[in-house]
Amino acid sequence: MSFMQMSFPHIHGHQDDEILDHIANIDDFQIVAKRFDLLSDTTRLKIFWILCHREKCVLELSKMMQITSAAISHHLKALKEAGLILSRRKKKEVYYQVAESKETKFLHDMIEDLLNIACPGDQEQ
Template structure:
């Protein structure tokens, strides 16, 4: 990266950090994934699918939500690449994607629950 003259010099040497900073579109991709988990129902569904493979009807029953609402959340999670689906006859089963991003987000959710809800530990 070319030398950037900042408006204020605070005595910090941030050139290396700026050279390592990912591109704006990379931050957008990260933000898009976090946006998916900004809804507590979607986070619960994702967490569940990290632990099992399930169909919409059963997810609806577990979550106490309507099938259309669950389907909407599943569509968003699938579009973000966090979950995958497979069809068996008329039934479609969903589970967490076997990707580094999905695994990391699952781990982050587990850790955040530990931190924010210490009485559950």
């Protein structure tokens, strides 16, 4: 069941102690909180969404976002350290794209669902 099909409260007949067992490992929730913290920055979120659709270098992103290359590099470093994007070097330039993972696909879909936008290629169909 996708998160868009879910109803709340989300009752499975579990007792309170069973629910508490699922949240006992605080590290799991800290991982999720860190992802939301990372993507709470509007610029970083936009960069992530752009890189979901196109591989770009710092200069291209800087031009698209109309912010300095240094600021773009700062955001890219955070996204890369989190494992959300990958980089490759081509001569003197470094190109970035979103990492292929369940997490990045979920984040991509969540952004599009919440903002009610579609991938640029999906609009043509």
